[in-house]
Amino acid sequence: MLYSFGGPNAPEDVLPFLKNVTRGKNIPEERLVEVGEHYHHFGGRSPINAQNLALVDALRAELARRGVDLPIAWGNRNWEPYTTQALADLRAGGARRVLAIVTSAYGSYSGCRQYRENLAASLAELADQVRADGDDDATPGTVLAVDKLRHYFNHPGFVRANADAVLEAYDELAEDAADAPLVFVTHSIPTTMEEASGARRPSYRTQHLDVAALVAAEVGRRLGREVAWQLAYCSRSGPPSQPWLEPDVNDLLRELAGAGTRAAVLSPVGFVSDHMEVAFDLDTEALETAREVGIRAVRAGTVSTREPFVAGLVDLVLERAAAERHEHGEPVERVTAGSLGAWPDVCHTGCCLLRAGVESGVPAACGEDSDPTEWLATTAGPVTTAGPVTTRDTTMTGDAR
Ligand SMILES: CC1=C(CCC(=O)O)c2cc3nc(cc4[nH]c(cc5[nH]c(cc1n2)c(C)c5CCC(=O)O)c(CCC(=O)O)c4C)C(CCC(=O)O)=C3C
Ligand SMILES: [Fe+2]
Numbered sequence: 003m004l005y006s007f008g009g010p011n012a013p014e015d016v017l018p019f020l021k022n023v024t025r026g027k028n029i030p031e032e033r034l035v036e037v038g039e040h041y042h043h044f045g046g047r048s049p050i051n052a053q054n055l056a057l058v059d060a061l062r063a064e065l066a067r068r069g070v071d072l073p074i075a076w077g078n079r080n081w082e083p084y085t086t087q088a089l090a091d092l093r094a095g096g097a098r099r100v101l102a103i104v105t106s107a108y109g110s111y112s113g114c115r116q117y118r119e120n121l122a123a124s125l126a127e128l129a130d131q132v133r134a135d136g137d138d139d140a141t142p143g144t145v146l147a148v149d150k151l152r153h154y155f156n157h158p159g160f161v162r163a164n165a166d167a168v169l170e171a172y173d174e175l176a177e178d179a180a181d182a183p184l185v186f187v188t189h190s191i192p193t194t195m196e197e198a199s200g201a202r203r204p205s206y207r208t209q210h211l212d213v214a215a216l217v218a219a220e221v222g223r224r225l226g227r228e229v230a231w232q233l234a235y236c237s238r239s240g241p242p243s244q245p246w247l248e249p250d251v252n253d254l255l256r257e258l259a260g261a262g263t264r265a266a267v268l269s270p271v272g273f274v275s276d277h278m279e280v281a282f283d284l285d286t287e288a289l290e291t292a293r294e295v296g297i298r299a300v301r302a303g304t305v306s307t308r309e310p311f312v313a314g315l316v317d318l319v320l321e322r323a324a325a326e327r328h329e330h331g332e333p334v335e336r337v338t339a340g341s342l343g344a345w346p347d348v349c350h351t352g353c354c355l356l357r358a359g360v361e362s363g364v365p366a367a368c369g370e371d372s373d374p375t376e377w378l379a380t381t382a383g384p385v386t387t388a389g390p391v392t393t394r395d396t397t398m399t400g401d402a403r
Contacts, residue, residue, distance in 0.1 A: 003074070003075045003076070003077055003085075003088050003089065003092065003100050003101070003102050003103070003148075004054060004057060004058050004061070004074065004075070004076045004077070004103050004105065005077055005078075005079075005085065005088075005102040005103060005104045005105065005117060005121070005150075006050070006054050006076070006077075006078050006079070006104075006105040007050065007078060007079055007080055007105065007106075007277075008022075008050070008051075008078030008079055008080040008081030008082070008084075009041075009047075009048025009049075009050040009051055009080075009081055009277070009278060010041055010046055010047065010048055010081060011046075011047055011048075011051060011081075011082075012045075012046050012047060013042060013045065013046030014046070015046060015081065016038050016041045016042065016046050017038065019041075019080060019081050020034050020037060020038060022079075022080040022081065023080050028240065028241070028244075029239055029240065030240075030241055033239045033240075037239070040278055040282040040283075040286075041278060043282065043286070044278070044281060044282070048277065048278045048281075049275075049276040049277065049278070049280075049281055050275065050276070050277045050278065051081075053275035053276055053277075053304075053306060054076055054078075054105065054275070055076070056306070056307050057105075057275065057306070057307055057312070058074055058076050059307075060307040060312045061074055061103075061312060061315060061316065062074055064312050064313055064315075064316045065316060065319075068316065068320075070316075070319075070320070073092065073095055073097065075088040075089075075091050075092050076088060077089065077124075079116075079117065079120045084124075085120065085121065085124040086124040086127045086128055086131075089124060089125070089128050089146055089148070090128055090131065092146070093128070093132075093145070093146050097146070098146065098147060099146070099147040099148075099149070100146060100147070100148045100149070101148075101149050101150075101151060101319060101322060101323075102117075102121065102148055102149065102150045102151065102368070103151045103315060103319070104117050104150060104151065104153075105274050105275070106153070106274070107153060107154055107155040107160055107272075107274055108153060108155045108188075108206055108209045108210065108272065109153045109155075109199060109203060109206065109209065109345060109353070109354055110191055110195055110196070110198075110199035110205075110206035110354055111191075111195050111198060111199065111354045111355065111356045112189070112191060112195065113153070113206075113354075114153065114199075114349065114353060114354040115349070115353060115354035115355065115356070115366055115369075117150070118150065118349065118366035118367050118368050118369060118372075119364045119365065119366045121148060121150070121366075121367040121368065122142065122364075122365040122366050122367040122372070123365075125142040125143075125145060125146065125148065125367060126142040126365075128142070128145050128146060129141050129142045129144075129145040132145050148367055148368065149322065149326070149347070149348075149368060150349070150367070150368040151315075151318055151319065151322060152318065152322070152344060152345040152346065152347050153209075153345040154314065154315065154318055154345075155209050155210075155212075155213050155345075156209070156212060156213060156216075156338045156339050156340045156342055156343075156344075156345075157314045157317075157318060157337065157338060157339065158310075158314065158337060158338075158339045159310045159311050159312075159313055159314015159315065159317065160213070160305060160310075160311055160314055161213060161216045161217055161220065161339045161340075162220070162310040162311075162314075163305040163308040163309075163310040163311035163314070164213070164217045164269060164271055164302075164305055165216075165217045165220040165221050165224070166308060166310065167269070167302040167303040167304070167305070167308065168184060168217060168221050168267055168269050168302045169221055169224055169225070170302065170303065171267040171268075171269070171300040171301070171302035171303075172221070172225060172267055172300075174300045175265055175267065175298065175300050178264065178265035178298050179225075179265065179267075181230075182263075182264075182265035182266050182267055183229070183230040183231060183232065183258065183263060183266050183267075184217075184218055184221065184229050184230070184231040184232075184266070184267050184269060185231070185232055185233075185234055185251065185254060185255075185258075185266055185267065185268050185269065186210065186213075186214040186217070186231060186232070186233045186234065186269045186271045186272075187233075187234050187235065187236050187251050187268055187269065187270050187271065187272060187284060187288070188210050188233070188235060188236070188270075188271060188272020188273070189235070189236065189237050189272050189273070189279060190235035190236065190237060190238040190246040190247045190248070190250070191206060191246060191247055192240060192244055192245065192246050193245045193246065193247060194356075195356060196247055198354065198355045198356060199354055201352065201355070202350060202352060202353065203345070203350075203353070204342045206247075207233070207247060208342070209342065210233055210271065210272065211233060212340045212341060212342050213271055213340070214231055214233050214269075214271060215231075215340070216339050216340050217269065217271065218231040232254060234249050234250065234251040234253075234254040235247045235248060235249065235250055235251065236250065236251050236279055236283040236284060236287075236288065237279045237283050238250060251268070251283075251284070251288045251291075252287065252288055252291040255288065255291050255292050255295060255297055255299070256291065256295050258297065259295035259296055259297050260295075263297055264296065264297060264298065265297060265298040265299070266292070266297055266298075266299045266300075267299070267300055267301075267302055268284060268288060268289075268299055268300070268301045268302065269302045270284055270301065270302065270304055273304050274304060274305055274306070274311075275304045275305070275306045276304055276306065280301075280304060284301050285301055288301075289301065317337065321334065321335070321336065321337070322347060325347055348368065348369060348370055349366075349368060349369035349370065349371075350369070350370050350371075351369070351370045351371040352371060353369055353371070
């Protein structure tokens with residue numbers, strides 16, 4: 003199951019979609035109105051849904067190419083098609099165990115635990131439906147087993163696809179490319195969420211810095227020169243009093259212009275496809291800022307359905323299948339790039355809590371801290387020890403994948 007965020011398809015979807023996203027969250031009303039306008043600026047339609055459909059098609063084609071016969075469904079947390087429906091469809095088709103590919107490359111509350119909490123709620127909803135249909139024994143823990151694919155920010159396929167896209171942007175800059183810096187952009191998060199993401203694993207920001215260094219090195223190698231790079235953020239929300247990760251991409255562009263920069267490449271490395279953040283916050287707002295301050299900026303593409311990314315996801319699906327068969331002696335090779343190592347298959351206790359040291363108290367699927375009575379029977383436990391487990395750190399060589 004491709005498991006994503008969701009987005010509106012029409013003007014009348016915008017408000018109910020925003021209500022779904024912000025339920026129980028401390029987002030000021032003005033911010034909601036403002037973000038609603040971003041969507042209305044594009045006819046009430048986010049690019050994210052068409053992007054996800056294209057990714058499902060690309061995954062299907064890549065699985066078929068490798069002779070792997072698996073059904074794929076698509077489900078969203080915040081808009082149709084909803085996760086519960088996707089799971090119900092898979093179950094009706096005979097599936098009993100599902101692997102969720104989350105369209106969030108990095109781990110943090112927003113990209114990891116939030117998805118796991120919503121998944122637990124969807125499994126509970128599915129169990130209610132199955133009981134209503136007459137199967138009195140259905141529980142969230144037995145109705146369907148769901149595993150979550152490990153975060154893939156440092157998988158070579160993701161890194162390679164980003165590097166390819168950045169090189170195309172430098173090509174487009176042509177004679178202005180010479181000393182144009184590379185500005186990586188991702189979604190800002192509150193600094194409390196950043197700290198919590200780093201409590202037991204490398205933090206959200208650290209994950210991005212690792213990917214950025216790899217992409218910049220690969221781009222520099224292929225351009226034949228050192229590429230200066232920085233990480234910036236977009237799409238800050240929440241009250242102004244609450245600190246979020248900085249610098250904002252617009253502020254950074256102004257600062258670069260002040261220091262004499264006349265051209266730059268923006269790499270939306272935090273987004274796997276063209277979301278509204280990319281269409282509005284980068285292509286509309288940040289490119290406007292760049293024009294204002296006299297910087298010729300080109301926004302690089304997202305990994306979207308690029309071949310190395312799609313093939314990398316399928317590699318990860320097969321890696322996970324091998325890991326689940328590992329107790330029967332199957333070897334597992336965890337391929338990663340960079341220095342941080344593979345994200346765990348099963349989230350550890352306390353993974354990605356919202357605030358450092360504060361338990362959310364909300365059930366979450368696919369983790370060691372998932373409620374044992376409800377979830378442990380259904381999610382894969384930690385991989386036990388038969389057969390070799392190797393980790394291969396690949397540097398970004400020409401044939402890395
Ligand atoms: C880290 C991160 C990702 C990347 C990981 C992932 O991909 O999941 C992401 C993705 C997305 N965020 C999206 C949209 C929104 N995010 C919001 C709010 C927030 N996002 C946050 C963080 C993230 N968000 C945070 C900390 C908030 C504050 C509220 C909270 O603590 O959760 C709001 C409310 C208004 C506002 O506050 O801006 C909206 C509308 C869409 C859909 C876009 C489309 O339609 O194309 C996508 C893919
Ligand atoms: Fe997590």
